[in-house]
Amino acid sequence: MSTPRFAELDDVRDHTFDYIICGGGTAGLTLAARLSEDPTVSVLVLEAGKANLNDPAIMVPGAYLQQFGNPEYDWAFMTTPQERCDGKQLMWSRGKSLGGSSAMNFMSYMRPSEKDINAWEELGNPGWNWSNFLEHSKFGERFTPPNSEQTSLYHHTFNPEYHGTKGELNVGFPNSIMLGEVKLQEALNNAGVKTLQDGCGGDVNGAWMAALTIDPKTRARAYAATAFYVPNADRANLHVLLEAHAAKIVFENLAILDVAGPRRAVGVEFFHNGQSYVASCRREVLVCAGAIKSPQILELSGIGSLDVLHSIGVEPEISLPGVGENAQEHSLFGTSFELDPNLNWDTYDKLMDPTRAAAEMALFTEKQQGLFTMGLATLSCIPLQTVSAEAMSLISDQRSNIESQLKDGKINEGLGEQYRLQLRSLEDPSQVDLEFTVFPAFFTFRSTPEPEKAYMTILSVLNRPFSRGSIHAASASCLDPPVIDPHYFDDDFDMKLMLEALKFLRVLRNTEPWKSIIAKEVDPGPAVQAEDEMREYIKQSLTTIYHTCGTCSMLPREKHGVVDPKLKVYGTTNVRVVDLSIVPLHVTAHPQALVYGIAEKAAALIKQG
Known part of the structure; x- marks a missing residue:
């Protein structure tokens, strides 16, 4: 395959495009591919990161965490000190490569529940319902069913009704999973949790082996860049400028025009190599920078709370107090278990040995086999009534x-x-409140793993937080990271749910057949029993699962909404936000499939005019 074409600065500055997309991530590249299908329109994507195509840190499935904290790939945002977590600050990693966070996520592919999506329509968004969403979500999917070995050994199942087969994004199943995950699923069944055939059909109440965004031939990661940009890079009407930071939307000067009313965007100011430039826009500006950066771009453009705008020295264009508010974030803590040393386990712990890691990488490169093809599979989403x-x-x-x-x-x-x-x-009781997923290695931070031992970490995930946070621009510069305050545990009910999750895991630990493969609980360990001890452990261990939403909520304007049901920013004629920030009420799902579906629906809305 030839090297994909990218735009040069001279192709962009002072030029005019029909559509300018701020952010070449999961949503942005999907949108760019759909809009540029029409050869009569021109599309510009401004992406702050580098291409990083064919990079093993991205493409190799088992190379999890290699990108995290590395500025070549990761924005590595930091939260403010969290009062109810003893002043702890958390790093919120987000993809800073072409493809955005789809280039560094854990590749889980599932959809929210039907009732989760229908709730958005109830909040004042006609047309945002399950049947409509499912149609758009399946459109870009190219699903490969599991083979007989994957089905018999690893319990991979599916329902073809809930999958697309003609799209661009590869969705399938990993070569292998850690066999302890199968034992865990059986124990969940014995604890009253049903097994789902497929987590993409609008019911997530149960346990299943999730599909991943993975290429069935190469066993490499499939993501927005490989699915939606690389195959379309030769389109003459599609332009992607890398290392271009979208600074602000440029609006028509109403004073000169001597008119009042909604603002019309005429371009985007961006920074490239430390210099400011402007690209002009004929039709629409589409903000696709994610739930952390999209509200910042709006605020730097003069759209947001007047108090925030004045505090950073930005001249107000549109008063929208909801910008940057209603932030909702999935969070988790880990519970690690040592596996029975008398049994042979393939876990990522073995990759801590450099010699073994090199051998496994060679095995992946030459034969697409080995530990680096092992996927994270087990997902279980459970009602609180089952847990507690x-x-x-x-x-x-x-x-x-x-x-x-x-x-x-x-x-x-x-x-x-x-x-x-x-x-x-x-x-x-048909809805779910807590998620338990598996990382097949030691993945907690209180203790130190012992060499030659194998571990299994259960991640307890809070999917429906009552605490609401905020994300706002820190200054008038797009190069300064925004101020992120998730307000963890402002509502103590969130902590109570996490406590119930930990108690449930300890019941499950004594449930067969999982019980028979566990040697001991390592973190938090059996000494942690009292509620105040468990609370302290959860606070110390808390981390994000990188699923922020709500900061540009799709809600009625009088209810602090930022975009309408067509994703247009209130007070504008031609600015839309298309990413996870528009989700008004969080869902019980890893949101990768959700973001692709939002982008597909947005493309259809734009084409409708």
Whole structure:
């Protein structure tokens, strides 16, 4: 394959394009591919990162975490000190390569529940419902079913009704998984958790072996760059400028025109090699920079809370107090277990030995086999009622708490609507509240793994936080990272859910057949028993799972919405946001498939005019 073509600065500065896309990530490249299908329109993508194509740190599935914290690949954002986590700051990694976070995620491919998506329509977004979403989500998918060995050994199953086969994005199953995951799934069944045939069909209540975005022939990562840019790089109307930081949207000067009303974007200012330039726009500016950077771009463009804009010295264009607010983030903590040393285990722990790692990389390169092809498969999403005998009491107390805050005016009615939908989900035994997923290695940070031993870490994930955070520009410079304050555990109900997750894992640890393969719990360890000890462990171990949403919420404007159901920014005629930031109420899912689906729907909306 020839080297893909990229734009040069002279191809972009002072030129005019029909569409300018700020961000060449998961959504941005999908959108660029769809819009540039029309040869009569021109599309410019401004991507702040490098191409990093064919890079083993991206392409090799088992090379997890090699990119994390490395500025060549990772924005490595830091949160503010978190008051309810003893002042801890967390690193929020996000992809800084062509393809964005699809170039560095853990490749899980699942969809939210049907009720999760339908809740968006209830919040005031006609057309954003499950059936509509599923149609768009399947469009770009190229699904490869598991072979007979994958089905019999690893329990990989699927329902063809929920998959597309003619799209560009490869979705399939890994060569292998760690066999302890099969034992865990069987133990979950014995603990009352059903097995799902497929996690892409609108029901995520149960345990299943998830599909991944993986090329079935090369066993390499499949992501937005390989699916949506590389095959289309020769399109004369598609231009991608790398290392170009979108700074702000340029609007038509209403004072000169002597008119009032919604603002019309006429271009984008961007930084390249430390210099500022402008690219002009005929039709639309599409902000696809993700839930962390998209609100920053809007604020630097004069769109947001007047207080925030004044504090960073930006002249207001449009008052939208919801910009950067309503941030919702999936978070997790790990519980690590040592596996029975009398059994032979293939886990990523073996890659800590440089000699073994080199041999495994050679095996991957030459034969597409070995540890580097092993995937993270087990997902289990479980209702609180299954996890905890205290579920209904906890939910009742939380409902009383929310209604009291509404009555006292501590939360507004718009947020109250979201909370009531969350409470409804908690009370619905078909809906899920907690997720448990597996990392086949030692992946906690309190203890130190012992050489030659094998470990299995269960990640307990909070998917429906009641705590709401914010993300705002720190200054008028696009090169300064935004201020990220997730407000972890502002609502103590989030901590209570995590406590119930830890208690459940300890019950599951004594459930066969998983019980028979576990030697011992390492972190937090059997000494941690009292509630205050468990709380402290969760706070110390808490980390993000990189699923932020809500900072440019698709809600009615009077309810602190930022975009309307067509994803247009309120107060503008031709600016849309297309990424995870538009999600108004978080979902129980790893959101990769969700973002691709949002981009496909956005492309259809744009083409409709």
